[in-house]
Amino acid sequence: MELAAGCRAVLAAWRPPDEDQERLRTAYLDHLRRHPDGWSRDCVGEHLTASSMIISPERDRVLLTLHRKLGRWLQTGGHIETADPDLGSAALREAAEESGLAELTLGPVLRLSRHEVPCGPVRPAYHLDVQYLITADPAQPPVVSSESTDVQWFSLDRLPAIDRTVRELIAAARRC
Template sequence: MSAVADGSSLQVSCLNVLTRWQPPGPEQAELRRDYLAHLEARPAGWSRECAGAHLTASSLICSLDVSQVLLTLHARLGRWLQTGGHLESTDRSLEDAALREAREESGLHNLQLDPRPLLLSRHEVPCGLVRPTFHLDVQFLVVADPALTPSVSAESTDVRWFSREELPPIDDSVAQLIQAASTRLAA
């Protein structure tokens, strides 16, 4: 079985990305320590088959000046969110998983992913057989041209570009992600 097929190279990728990442503050540094401990204790801590918690990869898609943000209305949760989802054993890296999910959920293909995570977000989700189950989300920044027309995926009921001044109702985690993208792109 190849390293990609058994997921070991994906495990290594996740560990490497998180080890190299410089968290923007103490809360994010603690989440990083928790994610690394999770991965070090579980050989497939990235997999949705990992009971209780597993990594996910998401991406905030925005314009270069962050004046436009692409969000998807998640079909099951009924909330406007960034694109993202589970890692697959066929993903070569954590970054590839984030980009795959961004393409699948937006219908856009001309995307530029910053390989450095923006933020980490640990949140309880209604998936898996064990309750509670947590997504250990690694959130990336993706830049795209807002003139591109997105398309709705099977996982959402809507996907569209929003002006930062006219965002739909979003939760704090999405607002924090938009602010982090703005800070990074202004640097």
């Protein structure tokens, strides 16, 4: 229950940059009110996840991972675990696991993203992603995890093929 309360507190305190993000914030809070386990992958159909855009302190390079199952370049992130003390810690843990980077600095929530995923026994299923900023020195070499086929630092003028949501997250990270 403490983790659920922490998730609600983060979302209640976050100030969205626009109306679309406010609608998502309200929907996430409603989801957590209806589902005490709404942060857990055990909440079938949709549940919160935590991800992060890892960016250099100069805001000129980002780290992306080529997701093994989806075959797309994405930010790091994934499911919240019962051992995570809060959403930010979940994002930081996922970033370390998926990037292999040792020195990461957690920043604020940047955006929310509700997207369909092949997760669990019910279709459609959705991740209610809370997306954080994390800064890291790009001199740190990334390490490919079991969830990826590649992980790389990219200059902003040489990004791989990425979808609109990843572009929006990068733009939000650069502004922060």
